Amino acid sequence: MNKNIVVIGGGVAGMAAAGKLREFGYEVTLIEKEKELGGNVKNWYKVFPDFTDAAEIINKLKGELKGIRVINNATVTQINGVAPNFEVITSTGEKIDAASILVATGFKPFNAALKEEYGYGIYNNSITSIELDAMLKQHQVQTASGKPPQKIAMIHCVGSRDQQVNNNYCSRVCCTNTVKVAIEIKEQIPDCEIYCLYMDIRVFGRGYEELYRTSQEKFGVQFIRGRLSEAGEKTDGSLLLRLEDTLTAKPMRLTVDMLVLMVGMVGNTELAEIADLKVGCDRFYTTAHEQYSNNNSEKKGIFLAGTATGPKAIMESITDGRSAAAEIAAFLHSFTLENMSCDLSFRQPFASMIAGGNQFCNTPPQPSPY
Amino acid sequence: MVKKKCFFGIKTDRQVDGDKMNAKLSQEVLAQGGENAAINACMQCGTCSGGCPNAERMDLLPRSLVLMVQRGEWEKVLKSQTLWLCSSCHTCTSRCPRGVRPTDVIEAVKAIAIREGIKNDSVRFNQIFVELIEKRGILFEPELMLKYGGLKALVDQAELGIKLTLKGKLSPFPPKVKEPKKFSEALTKAVKK
Numbered sequence A: 001m002n003k004n005i006v007v008i009g010g011g012v013a014g015m016a017a018a019g020k021l022r023e024f025g026y027e028v029t030l031i032e033k034e035k036e037l038g039g040n041v042k043n044w045y046k047v048f049p050d051f052t053d054a055a056e057i058i059n060k061l062k063g064e065l066k067g068i069r070v071i072n073n074a075t076v077t078q079i080n081g082v083a084p085n086f087e088v089i090t091s092t093g094e095k096i097d098a099a100s101i102l103v104a105t106g107f108k109p110f111n112a113a114l115k116e117e118y119g120y121g122i123y124n125n126s127i128t129s130i131e132l133d134a135m136l137k138q139h140q141v142q143t144a145s146g147k148p149p150q151k152i153a154m155i156h157c158v159g160s161r162d163q164q165v166n167n168n169y170c171s172r173v174c175c176t177n178t179v180k181v182a183i184e185i186k187e188q189i190p191d192c193e194i195y196c197l198y199m200d201i202r203v204f205g206r207g208y209e210e211l212y213r214t215s216q217e218k219f220g221v222q223f224i225r226g227r228l229s230e231a232g233e234k235t236d237g238s239l240l241l242r243l244e245d246t247l248t249a250k251p252m253r254l255t256v257d258m259l260v261l262m263v264g265m266v267g268n269t270e271l272a273e274i275a276d277l278k279v280g281c282d283r284f285y286t287t288a289h290e291q292y293s294n295n296n297s298e299k300k301g302i303f304l305a306g307t308a309t310g311p312k313a314i315m316e317s318i319t320d321g322r323s324a325a326a327e328i329a330a331f332l333h334s335f336t337l338e339n340m341s342c343d344l345s346f347r348q349p350f351a352s353m354i355a356g357g358n359q360f361c362n363t364p365p366q367p368s369p370y
Numbered sequence B: 001m002v003k004k005k006c007f008f009g010i011k012t013d014r015q016v017d018g019d020k021m022n023a024k025l026s027q028e029v030l031a032q033g034g035e036n037a038a039i040n041a042c043m044q045c046g047t048c049s050g051g052c053p054n055a056e057r058m059d060l061l062p063r064s065l066v067l068m069v070q071r072g073e074w075e076k077v078l079k080s081q082t083l084w085l086c087s088s089c090h091t092c093t094s095r096c097p098r099g100v101r102p103t104d105v106i107e108a109v110k111a112i113a114i115r116e117g118i119k120n121d122s123v124r125f126n127q128i129f130v131e132l133i134e135k136r137g138i139l140f141e142p143e144l145m146l147k148y149g150g151l152k153a154l155v156d157q158a159e160l161g162i163k164l165t166l167k168g169k170l171s172p173f174p175p176k177v178k179e180p181k182k183f184s185e186a187l188t189k190a191v192k193k
């Protein structure tokens, strides 16, 4: 058995796992599709809940990759063999032996243009949370006409909790992200009014609720309960929003200079066939068991980590990556034991673990229509 | 609540004009003694309204009132009967999970409303109440009813009054404090302060 482990995906989850595996003494090959490591986090400015610079997180994780072979601009096109003797073929034509494989290919941000009624790609002042983060990074939050906005509406749940786009799940991070960017805007443009249009505020993690409260108490960010129904452009480029103010049970009209769509996460399952992985009705990879075996795939020797198995915040993704590293180490250790012919019944739990997947599918499993 | 109508009889307050939202009212309320009211911290949970003993009669529940103050809806807030129905019992304030003080908000708005000459019965009621206390040192309810609501109020409330009297909860004769002189001195002292 060779001691190489292939990690696919160099986001925070993949990097954290690779670093730990290296620390355990394994050889690791990290395959990343893009030319830079860091995944989605490399595009963020400061992250919730504590405003750590995203670059600091990535640099920290990169620092743990010493001795690891990183292959950039490459993906995996074929996986042959079984554990612990996989052969991974990359898009660059390379053949790599692997005792085990970790899939940490993350998520894709929801394509806001699919919510046509919000005018993304049609109206100049309808932007996504990702574009806003880039503006914040440059300290240049401005409307299409180059002016600092006086009124901004932030729309929660864009591409999440919405059967119309086949995403019935909650993306978990966008509420807290809304609160975070609202504070950042207020810091950069103090007299800008901010209205957050929400259905529920889901700020679940340590320090998140406190951040939400701070945004209201200290920065005067306003929360209006109601999902945006449609946006229309006025002649001056501002946007007229139509929604229900559900707290007073009345329809509401609201004009803003800028509309920020808080896009959710969409599963990235492009390796489903290649790695023979199952996909849930939410189009994230299915794990062997949602409760107690959440880093194992149903395929022996192939593991999963990070947002590839559902929406997670950065800290959760990093922890999940390291947890996968521990699972892989234990898995490979059992092969070492096998060579010493020990009783191995304890490490064959896979078949019994495989549950029926998420019981709460609102729609039957189907690929994204887009 | 007065409902404004435009010519076809369509009620104009059926829609919220989001563009009128502003922070002026909440700033004014904060300046009027509600400085600890933490208006912005409200998360619209409704704990305040849920426990308010007078909620059933209010046109704006404490939760909505705080929301309207946040949004700067002067008219709605100042015309609201809630201001005069609130008995300052502090139940809402003592239970609010976000440390908002609806009682303080209402007090402050009330002060603004009185200054703006908004008609209400509550001020008159309070004045009569204080006069009577000054006179006797203790309240004689039938007298208050008579002064506040005239003979009609007295008659209207007679049934309840009799019931209360029979249960020993209300004296048919004006009660007295033990030392009226001392009480009146204390009152004068308190007023001076």
Ligand SMILES: Cc1cc2nc3c(=O)[nH]c(=O)nc-3n(C[C@H](O)[C@H](O)[C@H](O)COP(=O)(O)OP(=O)(O)OC[C@H]3O[C@@H](n4cnc5c(N)ncnc54)[C@H](O)[C@@H]3O)c2cc1C
Pocket (backbone or CB within 6 Å): A008, A009, A010, A011, A012, A013, A014, A031, A032, A033, A034, A037, A038, A039, A040, A041, A044, A046, A047, A048, A049, A074, A075, A076, A104, A105, A106, A107, A108, A109, A129, A130, A173, A177, A180, A263, A264, A265, A268, A270, A271, A305, A306, A307, A308, A312, A313, A314, A315, A317
């Ligand atoms: C708008 C937005 C804002 C956010 N803000 C915060 C925040 O402030 N704080 C916070 O805690 N969390 C935040 N998050 C969540 C955070 O982005 C995720 O937790 C994190 O990116 C997950 O990391 P990951 O490694 O699982 O996936 P990703 O970041 O998606 O990384 C996956 C990596 O795999 C690579 N890859 C994909 N497919 C392949 C393939 N086939 N072959 C090779 N490589 C591949 C990708 O190029 C990418 O580098 C935010 C999310 C969104 C959408």
Ligand code: SF4
Pocket (backbone or CB within 6 Å): A156, A157, A158, A160, A161, A169, A170, A171, A172, A173, A174, A175, A176, A200, A201, A202, A262, A264
């Ligand atoms: S985290 Fe908030 S904004 Fe995001 S999908 Fe869930 S409820 Fe909607």
Ligand code: SF4
Pocket (backbone or CB within 6 Å): B041, B042, B043, B044, B045, B046, B047, B048, B049, B062, B063, B066, B092, B095, B096, B097, B098, B099, B100, B101, B102
């Ligand atoms: S209890 Fe406090 S937070 Fe809840 S609605 Fe009332 S004022 Fe707002």
Ligand code: SF4
Pocket (backbone or CB within 6 Å): B048, B051, B052, B053, B054, B055, B062, B085, B086, B087, B088, B089, B090, B091, B092, B093, B102, B103, B106
């Ligand atoms: S203080 Fe006023 S609003 Fe608050 S619970 Fe008492 S009566 Fe209701």
